[in-house]
Amino acid sequence: MPTAKQRVTLAAFAAMMALxxxxxxxxxxxxxxxxxxMALEPPHLDPTAGAxxxxxxxxxxxxxxxxxxxxxxxxxxxxxxxxWNVSEDGLTYRFTLRPNAKFHDGTTADSADVxxxxxxxxxxxxxxxxxxxxxxxxxxxTPDPQTAVVTLSRPDGLFLFHMASGDAAIVAPESAATNKQxxxxxxxxxxxxxxxxxxxxxxxxxDYDGAKPKIDxxxxxxxxxxxxxxxxxxxxxxDAFTLFSTYEALPEFRNDPAFTVxxxxxxxxxxxxxxxxxxxxxxxxxxxxxxxAIDRQTLIEGVLYGNGVAIGSHFPPHRExxxxxxxxxxxxxxxAKALLAEAGYPNGFDTTLRLPPPPYARRGGELVAAMLAxxxxxxxxxxxxxxxxxxxxxxxxxxxxxxxxxxxxxxxDIYARPDYYFNYKSERFNALNDExxxxxxxxxxxxxxxxxxKVLAEDAVNGFLFMLPSVTVQKAGLTGMWVNRPVQAxxxxxxxxx
Amino acid sequence: MLAFLLRRLASLIVTVWxxxxxxxxxxxxxxxxxxxxxxxxxAQPDTLAALRSQMGLDQPILTRYLHWAGGLARGDLGVSLxxxxxxxxxxxxxxxxxxxxxxxxxxLSTMLALPLGLLAAARRGRGSDWAVLGFAQxxxxxxxxxxxxxxxxxxxxxxxxxxxxxxPGWSGGVGPALHALLLPALALAVPExxxxxxxxxxxxxxxxxxxxxxxxxAKGVGRMxxxxxxxxxxALIPVATVLGLQISFLVAGAVVVENVFTLPGLGRxxxxxxxxxxxxxxxxxxxLLALFVVLVNALVDIAxxxxxxxxxxxxx
Numbered sequence: 001m002p003t004a005k006q007r008v009t010l011a012a013f014a015a016m017m018a019l020x021x022x023x024x025x026x027x028x029x030x031x032x033x034x035x036x037x038m039a040l041e042p043p044h045l046d047p048t049a050g051a052x053x054x055x056x057x058x059x060x061x062x063x064x065x066x067x068x069x070x071x072x073x074x075x076x077x078x079x080x081x082x083x084w085n086v087s088e089d090g091l092t093y094r095f096t097l098r099p100n101a102k103f104h105d106g107t108t109a110d111s112a113d114v115x116x117x118x119x120x121x122x123x124x125x126x127x128x129x130x131x132x133x134x135x136x137x138x139x140x141x142t143p144d145p146q147t148a149v150v151t152l153s154r155p156d157g158l159f160l161f162h163m164a165s166g167d168a169a170i171v172a173p174e175s176a177a178t179n180k181q182x183x184x185x186x187x188x189x190x191x192x193x194x195x196x197x198x199x200x201x202x203x204x205x206x207d208y209d210g211a212k213p214k215i216d217x218x219x220x221x222x223x224x225x226x227x228x229x230x231x232x233x234x235x236x237x238x239d240a241f242t243l244f245s246t247y248e249a250l251p252e253f254r255n256d257p258a259f260t261v262x263x264x265x266x267x268x269x270x271x272x273x274x275x276x277x278x279x280x281x282x283x284x285x286x287x288x289x290x291x292x293a294i295d296r297q298t299l300i301e302g303v304l305y306g307n308g309v310a311i312g313s314h315f316p317p318h319r320e321x322x323x324x325x326x327x328x329x330x331x332x333x334x335x336a337k338a339l340l341a342e343a344g345y346p347n348g349f350d351t352t353l354r355l356p357p358p359p360y361a362r363r364g365g366e367l368v369a370a371m372l373a374x375x376x377x378x379x380x381x382x383x384x385x386x387x388x389x390x391x392x393x394x395x396x397x398x399x400x401x402x403x404x405x406x407x408x409x410x411x412x413d414i415y416a417r418p419d420y421y422f423n424y425k426s427e428r429f430n431a432l433n434d435e436x437x438x439x440x441x442x443x444x445x446x447x448x449x450x451x452x453x454k455v456l457a458e459d460a461v462n463g464f465l466f467m468l469p470s471v472t473v474q475k476a477g478l479t480g481m482w483v484n485r486p487v488q489a490x491x492x493x494x495x496x497x498x
Numbered sequence: 499m500l501a502f503l504l505r506r507l508a509s510l511i512v513t514v515w516x517x518x519x520x521x522x523x524x525x526x527x528x529x530x531x532x533x534x535x536x537x538x539x540x541a542q543p544d545t546l547a548a549l550r551s552q553m554g555l556d557q558p559i560l561t562r563y564l565h566w567a568g569g570l571a572r573g574d575l576g577v578s579l580x581x582x583x584x585x586x587x588x589x590x591x592x593x594x595x596x597x598x599x600x601x602x603x604x605x606l607s608t609m610l611a612l613p614l615g616l617l618a619a620a621r622r623g624r625g626s627d628w629a630v631l632g633f634a635q636x637x638x639x640x641x642x643x644x645x646x647x648x649x650x651x652x653x654x655x656x657x658x659x660x661x662x663x664x665x666p667g668w669s670g671g672v673g674p675a676l677h678a679l680l681l682p683a684l685a686l687a688v689p690e691x692x693x694x695x696x697x698x699x700x701x702x703x704x705x706x707x708x709x710x711x712x713x714x715x716a717k718g719v720g721r722m723x724x725x726x727x728x729x730x731x732x733a734l735i736p737v738a739t740v741l742g743l744q745i746s747f748l749v750a751g752a753v754v755v756e757n758v759f760t761l762p763g764l765g766r767x768x769x770x771x772x773x774x775x776x777x778x779x780x781x782x783x784x785x786l787l788a789l790f791v792v793l794v795n796a797l798v799d800i801a802x803x804x805x806x807x808x809x810x811x812x813x814x
Contacts, residue, residue, distance in 0.1 A: 043536065043580040043774055051538020127549045129537040180582045195667040196581070196591060197762025197770070221664055223760045227647065228663050232760075235654040235662035387530025387775045394539055395531070408540065 031497040033217040034478075036490055037232060037241035041197065041222035044180035047166035048121060051129035053407065053488040056166035057242070058200050058220050060489035064169035064185035067095050067114065067148075068160060072494075074319070074409075074486030076160055080109060080170050080186055081148075090155035090440050093163075095148045100209040103172050104190040111142035117170045118150065133162035155438055157445055158410060165487065188213050188493050198222065214496035226359075233259070233473055240474035240481050242490050245359050247305040253473050263307045264470040264484035268405035269314050270360060272368055272463025275399055277423030280349055287460035289339035291329035293375040294368060300466050303364040308466040313453035314412050316467055318484065321446035325457040325464075336375040348376020351400040355381060356389040360468060361403040368403065368463070397421045405468045409487055412452055415461065422461060429455045502803060506796050517788035518570060518781070522563050525777050531555075532579045532775040553579050566781065575782040580774045585782040588767060595665055596756070596763035599679050599686070600748045606687035607694055608741065614691070615698020615737075620725055622703060630695060637692025642751050646685035646758040653681060663759040682759045686751050690744050697740045701733035708732075742798055746791055 042054035047064055061069055061079075069079040081095040101109040120126060122134035138153040152159065162168060175184035183191050188210065189202040204216040221238060223229050226246040232238045233253070243266070244250075253259040272294070280286045296310040309317055312325030340348060353372075355365040362383060369379040379401060384392070393399040399421075406414070414420050416433040429452060436448045457464070470485040480495035533549040534541065550556050557565070569576055575585035618630035654662035660681045666674045705711065706729050714728050753765025760766075764783065771779035 041770065044582060050536050051540065052536070124544070125548045127537065127545055127552065129545070130540055131542050131545045132540065193667075193669070195665065195762060196588065197766050198665050198667070198760065221760075223663065225757055225760065228758060228760050231650050231655060231662040232664070235650075235658065237654075237661050237664060385530075386773065387528075387535055390534050390539070391529040391531055395534060406539075 032215055033219070034215045034492060034495055035219045035221060035237065035239045036492065037221050037223055037229060037238040037244075038490070039222070039224050039229070039243065039245065041224075042200070045183040045191070045194070045200070046171075046179035047169045048117070048171060048176075049127050049129070049180065054222075056488040057490045058202075059169070059183060059185065059187075060166045060487065061187060061491040061493055062189045062202055062218070063183055063187045063191060064166065064171070065187050066164050066166065066168045066170060068164035070161075070164050070409075070487040070489070072482045072484065072486070072491070074484070076164055079164065080114075084160070086160070086440070090157075091152045093150040093152070093159065095150070097146050097148065098209055099146055101186050102207055102209065103175065103186055104184045104205060105172075105175060106207075107172055107174055108145070109170065109172070109186045110145035111148040112145070113170055113172050114148040115140040115142050116173045116176075117168070120171075120176065121168070128167055130162070130165065130167040133165065133167060155440065157437055157439055161410060166489070189218060192217075211493075213493045215492065218492050220490070236475075239478055240472055242470070242472050242481070243485070244471040244473050247303075247307055247471070250305060250307065250471065250473070258476055260474050260476050260478070262470075262472045262474070262481070262483045264472075264482070265309065265316060265318050266405075266407060266468045266470045266485040267316055267409040267411075267487075268407040268468030269311055269316065270364070270405040270465045270468050271314070271403070272465060273399075273402045273404055273422060274462050275397065275401070275421075275423055276425075276461060277397075278400060280343065280345060281400065283343045284459060285339045285343040286345065288329060289336040289343070289375065290372065290377065290463055291460045292332045292336035292339065293377070294371050294463055294465070295331040296326070296465060297331075298371075299364060299367055302367045303360050304466065304469060307469045307471060309469075310466050311464045313457040313464055314406070314415065314462075315449065315453045319410070320442070321449035323450040323453045325453060328457050329460065333375050340376060345376070348378060350378045350380070353379040353381050354389065354393055354399050354402040355383045356393075356402070356404060357383075357385055358405070360405065364465070365403045368465075394421050397423060403465075407468070407488065412449065412456075415452075415456060424459070424461045426455060426459060499803070503800070506799060510792050510796055513792050514785060514789050515567075518567055518785050519563075521781050521784040522566070525780060526559060528775075530775040532777060535775055536580065566778070570782075570785065575786075576778040578771075578776055578779045580771075580776045581779075585779050588779060589764065589783060589786060592762060592764040592767045594668060595679075595761050596749065596752050596765065598675075599683055599752055599756075599761065599763060600745070602676075602679055602683035603686035603690065603748055603752075604741070604745070606683055607691035607744075610687065610691035611694030611698055612737075614695040616702060616725065616730065618695070618699040619702035619706065619729075620721075627699075630699065634692040634696045637688050638696075640689065641754075642685045642689050643754050643758050645688050646682065646755050649681050649685055650758075663761070665761050678759075678761070682755045682761060685758075686748060686755050689751075690748065693744070694737065694740060698733065698737050701736045702729050705729040705732045742794070746794060749787075749790070 038054060038057055040054045042058055043050060043052055045055060045059055047055050047059050065079040067079050067081040068076045071077045080097055080101055082098050084093060084095045086093055095114065097111060103109050118134060118137060118140050121128040121131065122137055136152040136154055136156040136159060138151045141149045143149060170186060171179060172184060188205055188208045190205040192201040192203045194200045198221065200220045202218050204213055223232055229241060229246055230249045233241055250261055254261050274281050274287060276282060300306060300308040300310060310326050311317065312328055315322050353365055353369055355361045365381055369381055372379050393402050413433055415422065415424055416430050432448055432452050436445060439445050439448060472481050474481055477498045478495065479498060482491060532553060533546050533555065537545055537549060554562065566576060577584055578588055581588060614630045618627045621627050650662050653660045661678055665678050668675050711724060711728055714724050752763055756763040756765045768780065768783045
């Protein structure tokens with residue numbers, strides 16, 4: 001007969017063993033589920049009403065489908081439209097939809113929904129974060145339920161690309177108003193539940209009319225703390241962490257056979273954004289001096305632990321049309337000092353470098369400030385949070401220097417915007433941009449992109465630093481996660497366990 | 499007594515009202531536009547204006563305050579700007595994590611502290627006393643987030659007994675939910691238990707020196723019985739006072755531990771809402787927390803007033 005004390009001890013031990021056994025049993029089953037880790041939680045789940053990348057990282061291609069999709073290699077592939085053609089003059093786009101496409105609530109997805117989606121996005125009361133994508137549309141017609149014909153008022157070389165973005169996901173009039181909390185799309189996964197602050201769960205859509213995904217359940221977990229991210233991976237709670245930015249932990253995961261580390265590229269050009277309208281940065285010699293003062297390789301080592309690619313202009317090296325301009329301003333502090341002296345600043349000057357929260361900015365900003373100090377530019381570091389950055393730096397354009405990655409794909413046209421926070425004005429660049437908008441031919445477009453890159457590099461508009469890497473740490477045995485990130489997405493439709 | 503209660507109630511209402519004005523005003527002064535945060539860097543001016551009017555941000559400040567405070571008075575906390583859901587629902591959802599977490603750690607810390615404090619008092623100056631005092635010193639010095647990291651290292655990364663964080667939600671069953679809350683609750687409980695064990699030890703030792711204990715011993719009551727029946731009940735008064743004080747510390751500590759364990763509690767809601775400039779949520783949560791603190795204080799005051807038969811100041 002055990003004593004009371006022994007009984008308590010035994011009970012506690014048994015309870016612990018049961019817990020341990022339960023977690024072991026779960027491992028023995030063949031896996032058809034997937035847990036993806038992300039740093040940020042989406043504020044809501046409607047990709048047509050918010051800019052937060054996390055919204056698209058959960059919903060794009062999984063839950064919602066645009067007319068076209070961007071695949072893992074950045075190519076345009078069929079989405080809700082199974083085929084499309086463009087008229088000679090580049091003004092008429094005819095989309096043919098999948099005949100049996102259905103929304104998750106059982107209603108059919110037809111051309112009326114396409115018309116509803118596009119008209120809603122360009123309406124006066126639209127809250128689409130990329131409303132400009134829809135501005136060229138003159139009218140949307142629906143000759144039959146399977147066909148949508150979009151007529152543009154002016155040619156737009158990027159129209160198809162924009163129609164493949166999450167912001168152009170096709171939504172239904174019945175559910176558009178409630179998509180933020182209960183998203184209803186046409187994708188291979190449908191919404192199951194959202195434990196706010198912790199996870200979103202999607203389950204396979206049994207009625208999907210296209211190829212069905214191999215996994216039947218995907219859970220997106222949101223972990224912002226870097227130490228907690230590493231712990232969750234090591235504890236086996238998470239199968240793959242995407243856009244992993246705790247780069248210092250990568251050697252550990254590389255050395256562990258239980259994990260695979262994939263390093264690809266995002267579309268994020270990381271810049272030392274410069275206020276071109278403010279003294280002394282309105283002088284191109286000062287901007288060129290800064291370009292010579294920054295040692296990109298050291299920066300990539302220090303910030304990304306080597307997992308990044310240097311850039312010399314505002315264009316990703318993995319895209320067609322890229323021109324390598326990284327050699328234009330080699331690291332040369334002496335030359336930087338000479339240029340500063342020539343511009344009238346032999347003793348350098350004082351300035352402010354404002355840093356938003358991402359680790360690449362906070363860590364990179366310290367290094368950039370140290371490099372600038374070497375040539376006499378004394379940059380005071382000012383850390384700010386996102387809301388303040390957007391308000392003061394981006395919208396208010398009240399800044400000297402800041403560090404930020406521009407993650408929108410193919411966004412070199414921001415340099416043509418009259419009110420953009422760089423305060424950059426170039427007739428040459430704008431003329432190239434107008435020509436680009438009139439050009440459909442891919443080869444000619446790429447040549448024009450090349451010209452644009454050269455103009456930006458010659459003017460040293462911003463400090464062009466590096467491409468933000470797309471780092472995925474995943475369990476060995478998992479295949480089909482995207483290596484690169486041509487659009488903001490965690491497309492898990494092709495993922496499976498070996 | 500009635501006058502005392504009414505005075506307490508009036509000061510409670512005034513405090514919460516003042517808190518509502520302070521939090522509203524401060525949030526107006528902080529830079530950051532919720533519409534711009536939602537729509538990002540490519541938003542067009544007309545889109546921003548449309549969203550701002552949807553969010554009600556195009557109204558004058560005073561109108562917005564009166565609208566919000568009016569709702570508050572009726573018990574309506576408003577609708578979140580980012581999540582597009584009633585704030586009351588969001589808070590209730592998060593309290594379903596923070597409250598069980600705080601309660602669980604309260605229970606754990608009491609279960610740890612009382613036996614340890616008693617043991618130390620009973621064996622004053624002996625090895626076990628020193629061991630308890632050592633634990634108490636260590637527990638007080640280590641912040642709960644550090645204990646949290648140590649617990650994760652041992653129980654999640656090495657032994658794989660518990661998840662390293664996250665919360666499956668109560669809908670997945672009570673078992674998995676409690677399983678996820680146990681480590682964080684322990685991390686919160688250890689520093690509290692350390693303080694409580696010391697208080698218990700001192701309180702029991704104080705009581706042991708009193709006349710009625712000596713009388714009981716003289717009448718031939720055994721050591722154990724004296725400890726449990728005569729010393730402990732009297733020692734519980736200071737212990738309970740400290741325990742009461744610890745409740746608000748537990749809620750505050752929960753905010754930090756919630757972040758280490760990525761638990762979707764009230765603290766994380768507040769943290770995320772500030773980052774998103776979800777003004778309605780921030781205002782609602784801060785006012786609720788103010789109400790909570792004021793209520794706990796009022797209850798403690800009332801309890802003391804009831805326990806103390808002497809007349810209240812100003813009424814004699």
